[in-house]
Amino acid sequence: xxNILVFDSGVGGISVVREIxxxxxxxxxxxxxxxxxxPYGQLEEQTxxxxxxxxxxxxxxxxxxxxxxxxxxSASTIALPTLRKLFDIPIVGVVPxxxxxxxxxxxxxxxxxxxxxxxTREYIEDLKQAHASNCQLVxxxxxxxxxxxxxxxxxxxxxxxxxxxxxxxxxxxxxxMILGCTHFPLLKNEIEQVCPxxxxxxxxxxxxxxxxxxxxxxxxxxxxxxxxxxxPSNLLNYRAxxxxxxxxxxxxxxxxxEGFNEVLLFTLLEQR
Numbered sequence: 001x002x003n004i005l006v007f008d009s010g011v012g013g014i015s016v017v018r019e020i021x022x023x024x025x026x027x028x029x030x031x032x033x034x035x036x037x038x039p040y041g042q043l044e045e046q047t048x049x050x051x052x053x054x055x056x057x058x059x060x061x062x063x064x065x066x067x068x069x070x071x072x073x074s075a076s077t078i079a080l081p082t083l084r085k086l087f088d089i090p091i092v093g094v095v096p097x098x099x100x101x102x103x104x105x106x107x108x109x110x111x112x113x114x115x116x117x118x119x120t121r122e123y124i125e126d127l128k129q130a131h132a133s134n135c136q137l138v139x140x141x142x143x144x145x146x147x148x149x150x151x152x153x154x155x156x157x158x159x160x161x162x163x164x165x166x167x168x169x170x171x172x173x174x175x176x177m178i179l180g181c182t183h184f185p186l187l188k189n190e191i192e193q194v195c196p197x198x199x200x201x202x203x204x205x206x207x208x209x210x211x212x213x214x215x216x217x218x219x220x221x222x223x224x225x226x227x228x229x230x231x232p233s234n235l236l237n238y239r240a241x242x243x244x245x246x247x248x249x250x251x252x253x254x255x256x257x258e259g260f261n262e263v264l265l266f267t268l269l270e271q272r
Contacts, residue, residue, distance in 0.1 A: 002216050003028040003237060005065035007056065009038040010146065011153045012183030013071030014258060016094070019205035020069070021259075023213055028237035030063045032266065036244040039146060040074040041117035052079045053086055058268050059241070065089065067215055069208060071182045073118045090215045095127065096180035097204045102132035104176050104200060109136045111170030111199075114180030116141035138173050142166050149183035153258075154250045158187065164194035171196055179203040241266040 004020065006013050010033055017031055037043065037051055052075055056068065069092045070076045070083070076093030084091050096118070101110040110132060112119060119141040128137050145166060148158040170177050177199055179185050185203045192201065239262040240255045247265075255263045 002066045003030065003063065004067050004069060004212065004216075005030050005032060005056075005059065005063055006069045006071050007032045007034075007059075007075070008071045008182060009034045009040040009075070010150055010183065012146070012149060012181060012186065013069070014153070015182050015185035015203070016069060016071040016205050016208050019209040020212055023206075023209040024216070027216070030059075030065065030237065030239050030241060031260070032059050032241045032243075034243045035247065038244075039115075039143065040072055041115045041143065041146075043074075045078050048075065049079045049082055052083060054268055055243070056083065057086065059266060060087065062266070063237075067092065067212060069212060070094065071208070073114065073181055077118075077121055077123050092208060092211050092215065094182060094204050094208060096124070096178050097202050097207065098124075098127045098137070098178060099131035100207075101176045101178050101202055102135045104202065105135060105174070107175045108134055109138065109174045111138045111140065111174035111177040112180050113140050113142070113145070113167060113170060113177055113184060115146060116143055118180055136173075138170050140166065140169050145187065146181060146183045149186040152186060152190070154248070154254045158190055160190060160194050163187070163190055167191065167194065171199060174199065176200045176202060238262075239264060243267070 004027055006017050017029055040048055067090045073094055080093045096112055119139040152158055185205055238260055240260040241264050243266055252263050
């Protein structure tokens, strides 16, 4: 059975874990969230690269993954080239779904809902020029939505009026809205409550899961077999690991409710 390590600074990567589980239900998954350094969008680039290299090197020794998913836009855009040189296993990053948004838009106006750090990075303009040069891109950056998603994961409902206010610039102009942070699919149901019915919401989760499946060399026959033979024992290594000691009890309960059968503190070797 293959083992995947999915990584983020908070709970956003769980949206990616859900898609991987749906497509590959017998794959073992370790989910590491670096809540000690959350949120990554506020870190200096060199600080983030150093943190990721040390943390992922140590966790890889413990979990021995066949593949790593960096389920964070900030980490992917800043550190992915360095990480791919450091590891000899596949590493999958995430980018906002600008290309499929441009293909799905009928008005050629697409919206990008992301963090403030993401919308200011040059790679967003590079993606637009490469894949959506015929489209107008309406970008909204909100770190507040990240915190809303974190709270929702623990059962705290967001203020839908505030949610509408944040998304309104996109609602008023676009017909496709990209959920450009892995936290935001966790808010999808709430966004749909305030979103005009003619706007399509998309994210990168399914594409990431499909990329993982391809890299793990799963063919259609293997997938069908795995779907039929899923048993509770397949979850033995379905673990959540965190880096900050004072994790809220409600948060831990929410992780177990998500389906993780172990929730463990992980510390870097240099801190032990």
